[in-house]
Amino acid sequence: MENLNSLTLAEGRDLLRSKDITSVELTEACLRAAEGGGALNAVVHHTPELALDQAAAADSRLAQGDAPAMCGLPIGIKDLFCTKGVSSQAASRILDGFRPEYESTVSQNLFDAGAVMIGKLNMDEFAMGSSNETSIYGDAVNPWKLGDKQLTPGGSSGGSAAAVAADLCLAATGTDTGGSIRQPAAFAGIVGIKPTYGRCSRWGIVAFASSLDQAGPMTKSVRDAAIMLEAMCSHDPKDSTSAELEVPNFEALLTGDIRGKKIGIPKEYRLDGMPDEIEKLWSDGSAMLRDAGAEVVDVSLPHTKYALPAYYVIAPAEASSNLARYDGVRFGRRAQLDAGDGITEMYEKSRAEGFGTEVQRRIMIGTYVLSAGFYDAYYNRARRVRALIKKDFEDVFASGVDAILTPTTPSAAFGLGDMAEVDPVQMYLNDVFTVTVNLAGLPGISVPAGLDAQSLPLGLQLIGKPWQEGDLLNTAFALESAAGFRAKPDNWWSSV
Amino acid sequence: MSIDTATAAKVAKLARIRVEADALPALADEFNMILGFINELNEVDVSDVEPMTSVTPQRLKRREDVITDGDQQADVLSNAPDSREGFFAVPKVVE
Numbered sequence: 001m002e003n004l005n006s007l008t009l010a011e012g013r014d015l016l017r018s019k020d021i022t023s024v025e026l027t028e029a030c031l032r033a034a035e036g037g038g039a040l041n042a043v044v045h046h047t048p049e050l051a052l053d054q055a056a057a058a059d060s061r062l063a064q065g066d067a068p069a070m071c072g073l074p075i076g077i078k079d080l081f082c083t084k085g086v087s088s089q090a091a092s093r094i095l096d097g098f099r100p101e102y103e104s105t106v107s108q109n110l111f112d113a114g115a116v117m118i119g120k121l122n123m124d125e126f127a128m129g130s131s132n133e134t135s136i137y138g139d140a141v142n143p144w145k146l147g148d149k150q151l152t153p154g155g156s157s158g159g160s161a162a163a164v165a166a167d168l169c170l171a172a173t174g175t176d177t178g179g180s181i182r183q184p185a186a187f188a189g190i191v192g193i194k195p196t197y198g199r200c201s202r203w204g205i206v207a208f209a210s211s212l213d214q215a216g217p218m219t220k221s222v223r224d225a226a227i228m229l230e231a232m233c234s235h236d237p238k239d240s241t242s243a244e245l246e247v248p249n250f251e252a253l254l255t256g257d258i259r260g261k262k263i264g265i266p267k268e269y270r271l272d273g274m275p276d277e278i279e280k281l282w283s284d285g286s287a288m289l290r291d292a293g294a295e296v297v298d299v300s301l302p303h304t305k306y307a308l309p310a311y312y313v314i315a316p317a318e319a320s321s322n323l324a325r326y327d328g329v330r331f332g333r334r335a336q337l338d339a340g341d342g343i344t345e346m347y348e349k350s351r352a353e354g355f356g357t358e359v360q361r362r363i364m365i366g367t368y369v370l371s372a373g374f375y376d377a378y379y380n381r382a383r384r385v386r387a388l389i390k391k392d393f394e395d396v397f398a399s400g401v402d403a404i405l406t407p408t409t410p411s412a413a414f415g416l417g418d419m420a421e422v423d424p425v426q427m428y429l430n431d432v433f434t435v436t437v438n439l440a441g442l443p444g445i446s447v448p449a450g451l452d453a454q455s456l457p458l459g460l461q462l463i464g465k466p467w468q469e470g471d472l473l474n475t476a477f478a479l480e481s482a483a484g485f486r487a488k489p490d491n492w493w494s495s496v
Numbered sequence: 497m498s499i500d501t502a503t504a505a506k507v508a509k510l511a512r513i514r515v516e517a518d519a520l521p522a523l524a525d526e527f528n529m530i531l532g533f534i535n536e537l538n539e540v541d542v543s544d545v546e547p548m549t550s551v552t553p554q555r556l557k558r559r560e561d562v563i564t565d566g567d568q569q570a571d572v573l574s575n576a577p578d579s580r581e582g583f584f585a586v587p588k589v590v591e
Binding site: 211371 | 508
């Protein structure tokens, strides 16, 4: 069988269970694709030996009929996840050479379910960015191109999006603090879901903003997202915010029947100057859901415009606290010191050379908004606004709405380097449709829904009620079926 | 509320990030731009709203205050830039 790496998780699982292929064959196909896909700079630490060991183990499990959902399926893991004995450096110089002695709960759950890791994937440094251009490994590149122009795969999970879209692996993990799963998924024409805050354990995932961070799958289809999300979720005593809830069989909930569901269209998401194509995609999406039997209603989320400013207080504040641990003492990089340098110089020099510009900027903004005299004016005010943003959603759901439909991003993928000269706030605007979902702790999914006039993929976002990922995935499944997005990028990157 | 270079220097100091003096004016400008954006929050009436502490209503779980692991000195020190005799080593802290 050719091009096994282009299979979906569901297809791979079925072929493995029917013994038509082995995990070793499937894994070798992905390893070849990853090896030959260097031009995408998506895989930053290749782990072929580990992958083949895991594949062989998966094949014996399959032979014994013990084949959990992910058994034998090759995936990529974002560099933000600590993986035992394998470099895990959050795309930062300050974690150069860091090899954890432990495994993150999410990656452990995936391995327990039989998944095979082909390598660690590129990302923005400490997940701070929307274009994968802040990585110490260099830019990840979108498999979708505009003529000769190279495009961003989005960020922060840019390597994950590029790897899945280019079939270097069947699926990948991502994390999402303000849109870092959904925006890259939209830019690369794949599916990405951020579950409800607390569904996936954060233990062993390098922390950025702990009240916002959630892990989730990035996949080639909604069915795959359902399969992989179930494997990732668990209650974990090692994360005090992890929810003590049963994890449903999400795949079994994919009926495609959304008759009678109520879909809200928030008027505040209709931005001034929004490209016509995004507007059209959005109205096409609501027509598809209506045709599938859902009722589409206008709703209002009045505090939407304050979500980004609130996020850019809360996330840097939490980051400044979380990243205080990188002090050059216990792990990671320590600067070369001059004679007479004391411990303060060690901290200051190690952090100045270890953190990139955007990370330094956010740490310092966070330090400022938490400092004496400004804590109330900035940090507490942002947390009050966050409560209002969450209440907006609660009011809409209380009125009987089952899910909310929005565009995922205000544009298609932009060129690498295009945003280099603009101020940081312009880059932050990429997250305008996604960040509200993190502030409210809700599940959100991006589904590829069409191509723009330049033949680049565009995504639609569905936002669900807390803990109702199953229902959300089912609505996404109906949208995916109606949109019928099948486009793939032309393979220009492969060197084998 | 405008940030001058002295404030930028103070923030860098608090954050334990070395910023050279000639980089401070540009840093102060960036802070001012980002804070200008953040200042939109002042338009919102937040009287009678409590600051959010947890996005999901939950009471943090408690457990017995007992030792649950340990005896991992080698693992704990394995990634240290400098360790000696079972300790993390740092430059002299006290004269």
